[in-house]
Amino acid sequence: MTRPAEALPTQEMLINMGPQHPSTHGVLRVLLRTDGEVVVNARPDVGYLHRALEKIGERVTYAQFMPFTDRLDYLASMNCNCAYAWAVEKLAGIEVPERAEYIRVIVSELNRISSHLIAFGSFTADMGAFTPFLYSIRERERVNDLFEDLCGNRLTYNFARIGGVSADLPPGFLEKTKEFLDYFEPKIDEYNKLISYNKIFVHRLAKVAVITAEDAIAYGLTGPNLRGSGVRFDLRRDEPYSVYPKLDFDVCVGSGERGALGDCFDRYMVRINEMRESVKILRQAIAQIPEGPVAAKVPRVFKPPVGEAYFRSECPRGETGFYLISDGTGNPSRLKIRTGSFVTMNIFEKVTVGLMIADIVAVIGSFDIILPEIDR
Amino acid sequence: MEPQTVFETLKGKFGDAATELQSEGFRPAFVVVSPEKLPEIALFLRDDPAMKFDSLMCLSGVDYKDRFAVAYHLYSMTHRHAVGLKVFLPRENPSVASVDGVWPAANFMERETFDLYGIDFPGSKDLRRILLPDDWDGHPLRKDYKYPDFYHGIKV
Amino acid sequence: MESFALSLVKAVPALSGVPMWTVTLTAMVLTAAILLVFALTFGGLGSYVLRKVAGDIQVRIGPNRVGPYGLLQFLADGAKLILKEDIIPAKADRFLFILAPYLVFVGSFAAFVVLPFGVGLIASDLNIGVYYVMAVTSLVVVGILMAGWASNNKWALLGGMRAAAQIISYEIPVGMAIMPAVLIAGSLSLQDIVRSQGGLLGVFGWNLFHNPFTFFSFILYFTAAQAETNQTPFDLPEAESELVSGYNVEYSGIRYAFFFLAEFGDMFVVAALATACFLGGWHVPFFHAEALPAFWGNLLSLGAFLFKAFALVLVMMWVRWTLPRLRVDQLMRMSWKYLVPLTFVNLLGVSLWLLLFKGKGIPQMIASLVG
Numbered sequence: 001m002t003r004p005a006e007a008l009p010t011q012e013m014l015i016n017m018g019p020q021h022p023s024t025h026g027v028l029r030v031l032l033r034t035d036g037e038v039v040v041n042a043r044p045d046v047g048y049l050h051r052a053l054e055k056i057g058e059r060v061t062y063a064q065f066m067p068f069t070d071r072l073d074y075l076a077s078m079n080c081n082c083a084y085a086w087a088v089e090k091l092a093g094i095e096v097p098e099r100a101e102y103i104r105v106i107v108s109e110l111n112r113i114s115s116h117l118i119a120f121g122s123f124t125a126d127m128g129a130f131t132p133f134l135y136s137i138r139e140r141e142r143v144n145d146l147f148e149d150l151c152g153n154r155l156t157y158n159f160a161r162i163g164g165v166s167a168d169l170p171p172g173f174l175e176k177t178k179e180f181l182d183y184f185e186p187k188i189d190e191y192n193k194l195i196s197y198n199k200i201f202v203h204r205l206a207k208v209a210v211i212t213a214e215d216a217i218a219y220g221l222t223g224p225n226l227r228g229s230g231v232r233f234d235l236r237r238d239e240p241y242s243v244y245p246k247l248d249f250d251v252c253v254g255s256g257e258r259g260a261l262g263d264c265f266d267r268y269m270v271r272i273n274e275m276r277e278s279v280k281i282l283r284q285a286i287a288q289i290p291e292g293p294v295a296a297k298v299p300r301v302f303k304p305p306v307g308e309a310y311f312r313s314e315c316p317r318g319e320t321g322f323y324l325i326s327d328g329t330g331n332p333s334r335l336k337i338r339t340g341s342f343v344t345m346n347i348f349e350k351v352t353v354g355l356m357i358a359d360i361v362a363v364i365g366s367f368d369i370i371l372p373e374i375d376r
Numbered sequence: 377m378e379p380q381t382v383f384e385t386l387k388g389k390f391g392d393a394a395t396e397l398q399s400e401g402f403r404p405a406f407v408v409v410s411p412e413k414l415p416e417i418a419l420f421l422r423d424d425p426a427m428k429f430d431s432l433m434c435l436s437g438v439d440y441k442d443r444f445a446v447a448y449h450l451y452s453m454t455h456r457h458a459v460g461l462k463v464f465l466p467r468e469n470p471s472v473a474s475v476d477g478v479w480p481a482a483n484f485m486e487r488e489t490f491d492l493y494g495i496d497f498p499g500s501k502d503l504r505r506i507l508l509p510d511d512w513d514g515h516p517l518r519k520d521y522k523y524p525d526f527y528h529g530i531k532v
Numbered sequence: 533m534e535s536f537a538l539s540l541v542k543a544v545p546a547l548s549g550v551p552m553w554t555v556t557l558t559a560m561v562l563t564a565a566i567l568l569v570f571a572l573t574f575g576g577l578g579s580y581v582l583r584k585v586a587g588d589i590q591v592r593i594g595p596n597r598v599g600p601y602g603l604l605q606f607l608a609d610g611a612k613l614i615l616k617e618d619i620i621p622a623k624a625d626r627f628l629f630i631l632a633p634y635l636v637f638v639g640s641f642a643a644f645v646v647l648p649f650g651v652g653l654i655a656s657d658l659n660i661g662v663y664y665v666m667a668v669t670s671l672v673v674v675g676i677l678m679a680g681w682a683s684n685n686k687w688a689l690l691g692g693m694r695a696a697a698q699i700i701s702y703e704i705p706v707g708m709a710i711m712p713a714v715l716i717a718g719s720l721s722l723q724d725i726v727r728s729q730g731g732l733l734g735v736f737g738w739n740l741f742h743n744p745f746t747f748f749s750f751i752l753y754f755t756a757a758q759a760e761t762n763q764t765p766f767d768l769p770e771a772e773s774e775l776v777s778g779y780n781v782e783y784s785g786i787r788y789a790f791f792f793l794a795e796f797g798d799m800f801v802v803a804a805l806a807t808a809c810f811l812g813g814w815h816v817p818f819f820h821a822e823a824l825p826a827f828w829g830n831l832l833s834l835g836a837f838l839f840k841a842f843a844l845v846l847v848m849m850w851v852r853w854t855l856p857r858l859r860v861d862q863l864m865r866m867s868w869k870y871l872v873p874l875t876f877v878n879l880l881g882v883s884l885w886l887l888l889f890k891g892k893g894i895p896q897m898i899a900s901l902v903g
Contacts, residue, residue, distance in 0.1 A: 129856035307403070346483050
């Protein structure tokens with residue numbers, strides 16, 4: 001006769017979702033202990049991409065560190081560049097000309113769109129729908145073309161400088177950006193029709209890894225992950241920097257429209273809606289951008305006054321914070337980088353208890369982590 | 377709420393544990409507290425209705441050449457104000473109680489500080505090296521760190 | 533096969549001196565060889581079409597370097613796979629590891645025997661045709677489980693277990709969804725099922741239009757059969773982004789090619805069964821293929837059958853590149869809670885219909901009304 005399930009001896013499996021895996025968005029190792037298909041414990045093991053950026057920061061000058069911030073989050077390279085530049089300017093009290101600030105906002109928002117496109121594409125590819133990834137790459141190619149026009153690079157731009165940006169916009173750039181925005185905005189609705197509300201897709205994500213608002217704040221989640229749990233907090237609105245006070249946009253929050261508030265689907269929809277908001281911001285910035293210089297006069301041997309400053313900015317993956325300590329010399333005394341993905345991994349172990357292995361992939365994708373940010 | 381007010385409230389409640397306020401050239405200003413009282417101060421800062429610092433923005437170790445420090449940047453989602461908290465630690469056996477019971481976000485950041493500076497956080501629910509291999513020698517971000525020549529027979 | 537051998541002897545007088553069993557044996561081997569060549573060619577060209585279709589849907593070109601329009605890509609792929617190093621993991625169970633691909637391929641290829649390609653083109657018209665296909669395609673489960681276990685790899689094991697659970701769960705809806713066609717024909721033999729759909733004006737003789745329940749069962753069959761062949765949205769066992777290719781992760785070279793070909797073979801078997809049971813098999817619309825002289829009748833009916841089967845394969849590929857993947861518990865739930873009851877109700881509906889209307893379908897009733 002049948003025995004009750006508890007009497008059957010079972011053994012947990014220790015599976016290594018190794019550093020090389022198509023879905024871990026980089027070299028992330030997750031040690032899964034599963035009871036069949038159900039995960040009992042999932043412990044992330046990071047550090048495979050540690051390149052000692054903070055130590056390097058102490059050996060190079062402030063200006064020389066800019067290319068390293070590209071590699072901090074290579075999909076949102078402009079955002080990291082600008083975040084570092086703003087942090088140093090806060091430390092030294094440098095005033096940035098307005099045109100430079102507008103240019104920084106324009107490239108940051110364009111990069112936010114392209115970063116969210118990759119997040120959307122790779123997430124759907126992980127879920128098994130391979131096609132949207134190629135559509136988002138097609139859109140991203142146009143953004144890459146714009147950036148290539150601007151600074152010559154397609155991925156790691158090294159565009160911002162302390163005090164401004166490295167070069168002015170080439171002629172025709174704003175018109176081409178406007179063309180791109182007109183082309184791109186209806187695409188978001190197309191993606192929603194194609195995949196976002198597809199029944200299978202929704203069922204894969206609804207009610208998976210629900211994070212409450214209190215948990216999200218306590219565990220340090222930031223960016224779309226925090227807003228997916230319903231917390232209406234966006235650094236561009238609540239701690240405004242640069243020219244964001246002059247721009248009008250909505251803060252997208254998850255609404256629990258399919259499943260529970262704070263599940264994977266909410267975080268995914270926040271990113272889709274943020275792309276729309278970025279388009280709005282871009283249109284306003286293009287309309288408002290003034291003429292003027294694109295860089296402030298910063299001494300060649302740049303020595304900020306003794307002091308400490310912490311500046312955080314809204315990057316596509318959360319908030320990127322730079323804690324800079326200056327001892328009066330040309331090199332930073334301490335350069336601490338606080339990235340959204342690193343702190344998001346705090347909650348990973350807690351949220352994956354009881355999920356199935358297929359859901360782990362969904363969780364990693366919905367957090368939109370990227371390993372260079374985690375490991376620095 | 378200004379950091380000055382935070383400093384005064386802490387001084388009023390905990391007395392000499394709140395030692396000084398670093399405000400000139402510090403954005404945000406730092407309230408320096410003594411390491412022994414840190415757990416209670418952290419809890420007070422999180423739970424007091426006027427302060428409500430429910431979000432830990434950043435936790436970092438610092439190596440001032442004569443001593444270590446752990447800097448906490450706190451933010452309140454309800455009141456939208458920020459303040460910095462700092463504890464100074466001696467260079468030998470630096471150790472301060474863990475705050476990951478107060479702000480769970482601190483866990484990974486404390487592990488990173490332990491890994492790169494060697495600062496111990498007793499009471500932490502999980503303190504292991506995070507970025508470097510588990511058997512690495514030394515703590516790289518210290519100012520007096522000597523780069524090793526070999527690691528497991530590989531020239532570094 | 534006996535009749536084919538007899539007809540061969542009649543056609544070629546020189547063979548009358550040869551003992552019968554030699555002729556039969558040669559006929560069998562010849563037929564098997566033809567079917568094998570067909571299966572392999574379908575696997576190769578099918579992979580090319582798959583990649584081109586994928587390219588079209590994904591706004592890119594697909595293979596276009598090797599040969600005109602990339603047509604020789606599958607030959608290049610085949611050559612590459614054959615020339616690859618044969619790696620067997622150190623702690624793998626060697627015998628099972630080597631045996632598994634063959635079992636999977638045999639399980640899929642053996643079903644080709646009863647597929648009705650044309651009026652007289654069937655390797656062996658078994659009187660238990662449908663039953664035989666169901667039975668023999670279950671060999672695939674054994675092969676996949678073997679592959680997953682013998683690889684000595686936890687990911688492969690997970691893939692193998694998932695595959696076993698999935699294929700076994702979907703056998704029931706597949707079988708129940710095919711039953712209406714069997715009921716209408718009154719026989720399990722596939723040639724009989726195809727013949728029962730002839731007669732009327734072209735497409736309306738098809739079982740698809742016989743009554744609403746058979747229409748529904750075509751859809752159910754197609755869905756469940758897509759799960760049988762491990763196609764997205766049911767491709768969990770080889771989910772590339774989760775299990776890193778699941779049960780065939782440790783396989784390389786020609787062994788991997790076997791799994792791959794078996795998958796295409798399965799796709800064709802499913803499409804062919806659907807064509808034979810629901811879409812009129814080899815019947816050519818507005819033609820009476822059986823009345824034509826043997827050569828033309830066979831050619832025409834072969835063309836019709838292949839056209840319909842390939843169209844269904846194309847639909848499978850189309851669905852594969854459009855939909856995301858179901859999670860394993862959702863897969864199981866869909867089979868046991870939705871497909872199984874639906875197919876049972878469907879079967880009941882068809883039986884009642886046949887009882888009430890004495891086996892006549894809607895097109896026949898309209899035809900008899902009109903006169």
